[in-house]
Amino acid sequence: MRGPFDQDKPIYMQVREKIEDQIIKYQLKEGEQAPSTNQLVNFYKINHATVSKGVNQLVDEGILYKKRGIGMFVAAGAREKLIQKQKESFMEDYVVKLVYEADKLGFTQNDIIQFIKNVKGRDTK
Structure with missing residues (x-):
């Protein structure tokens, strides 16, 4: 998921797009655990709220789902x-x-x- 962020687009959108690309390319499969917001924060060295905004949009759209206390997972049909x-x-x-x-x-x-x-x-x- 490495790569510099584009200055012309909000970072939360770029984090979201990186996760989407991983799903499309079968790097993250349905039912598999997605990186946690903490992992993404540490990996990219960016603000927690920024990561959460992108991830929460994916949850709201049914691409990811949360299992309380366990983490985020790729939804069926994502x-x-x-x-x-x-x-x-x-x-x-x-x-x-x-x-x-x-x-x-x-x-x-x-x-x-x-x-x-x-x-x-x-x-x-």
Whole structure:
């Protein structure tokens, strides 16, 4: 989970996103214990309230759940919820903007499809 924090985004959101990424990448599986807020505080050397805010959002959304006195765990269906949420976000953040810009520049639907095929066909290693 290491990595510097981006200055342009609240730290609690970045902590939350790191946990979400671990779930999506199967590094944290359903039913497994997630890092505690104390572990995250010590690992990142950040304020407890900051970590708690990100973790509590995941609890509120049913991605994590608390077992009193034991810790946080990944909820059943958490990965699917996160993937669906990220797909919707991808659509809004990228596809809608792409289509809007393409329309503005006079590209056709076929042009856009060809652009995507060209990018997908590149050797990105």
